[in-house]
Amino acid sequence: MDSAVYRLLALCARAECTTTHYHQLAQQAAQLTEWEEVTAQAEAHGMAPLLYAHLKAAGVQPPLAVRRGLQGLYLRHRQTNRVRMRVLRDILSTYDAAGIHALVLKGAALSHLIYPEPGLRPMSDLDILVPKSELWRAQSLLAELGFDAPLPPSPTLPHRHLAVAILQTEGLSIHVEIHYKLFSDYFDQAISYLRSMTAPKTSSFADSASMELHGPTNPLYPFALADLTAYTLGYEDTLWYLCEHLTSHINVWESGRLIWIADIVSFAEHFASKIDWEQIRRRYPAVIRTLSLLHFMTPLSDELLSKASIRIGQSPKGIGVEYQGWPQARQIGWRGREYRHVLRDTIFPSEWWLRLRYKLGSVRPLFWHRWIRHPLYILGHVARVFLEWLGWPTPLELAHGGQNPRPDIIDFEQ
Secondary structure, eight states: HHHHHHHHHHHTOOSOOHHHHHHHHHHHHHHHHTTTHHHHHHHTTOOOHHHHHHHHHHTTTHHHHHHHHHHHHHHHHHHHHHHHHHHHHHHHHHHHHHHHEEEEEEEHHHHHHHHHSGGGGGSSSEEOOOGGGGHHHHHHHHHTOOOOOOSSSSOOTTTTTTOOOOETTTTEEEEEOOOOOOOSOOHHHHHHHHHHHHHHSBBBBOOOOOOOOTTTOOOEEEEEOOOOOOOOHHHHHHHHHHHHHHHHHHSSSSSOOHHHHHHHHHHHHHHHSSOHHHHHHHHHHHHHHHHHHHTSSOOHHHHHHTTTOOOOOOOOOTTTTOOOSTTTHHHHHHHTOOOHHHHHHSOOHHHHHHHHHHTTTTOOOOHHHHIIIIHHHHHHHHHHHHHHHTOOOOHHHHHHSSSSSOGGGGGGOO
């Protein structure tokens, strides 16, 4: 992506802007000479509605084709989110009647909590967290509501959620993921797979420190959804979850999306006076470090910097430059690149990527992670590839219980 386009989108990565932000946005827009890729890149990052709203508020007039394209995407996301919220209301009402306690996660909750209107926060699915003991019943109730809601073919649970349930309504495909925990890493999935191989007829759940529904220690946060009250994680747990979700996607396979940064910054700004920052520093110190990096993309307010006691170091080099080395280079093709360039990008990714990936913030020294931890991380992937050559499942297969996933139930992440 053109760095000027990325900087423009990054400045818009927040639900609400101040006069200062709008001034910076206008300056950055004035520097753009090529607008052709703006609309496509904004949509790829989940930023089209926010970009449309912020450019309009800042008095910036992009080329007519760009303005119409962004307006069309804004209206489309507003309509699709209206349908999603109606479906979500029906699901939560059904679960409540069945006695299933459920939490709404990510975009479906944030669109009501921190965005001026739900249409500004694009979504591709609805994420719902239920107790592990209620997974099968929760998925079965989706089937009764008209969803194509497949159940696991074996007692071993795939990944951190069940297969995507799909409902066709009003010309749209509504995707729902029923979670039983917030995160599961490669090792969780490997342990679950090994257990399924040794005891295939017994329920196999990988224990981990990833938070389940009974795990939050802070009060849940209620919000209005039509005529019912829905719940999501409390202030501190939500901010931790959003930061973990972002950094979990900063790896050698995937890339972070700016809408996830908008979620973090907007939530921290909106609830700056209500978040227990001392608890954040004690339980989730990586949150503070992540915020210190995001400040260089979309500047944090003085109030937030003060209340959270965020230390800001020097601006990292290569802001927005994602990982471009192996094994991602193998997946996307060499594109005519020389081997030495791929090797360089593998061992020496951008400072911005390293600091986000290893949760270093903008102040901590980089030496250990640059020269030791990251090379060891790459060596681990070399060992993984060797094991896969011997027949071990790929990460995607492990995420789906050791099976080759169906194309229509692969994760959708927004």
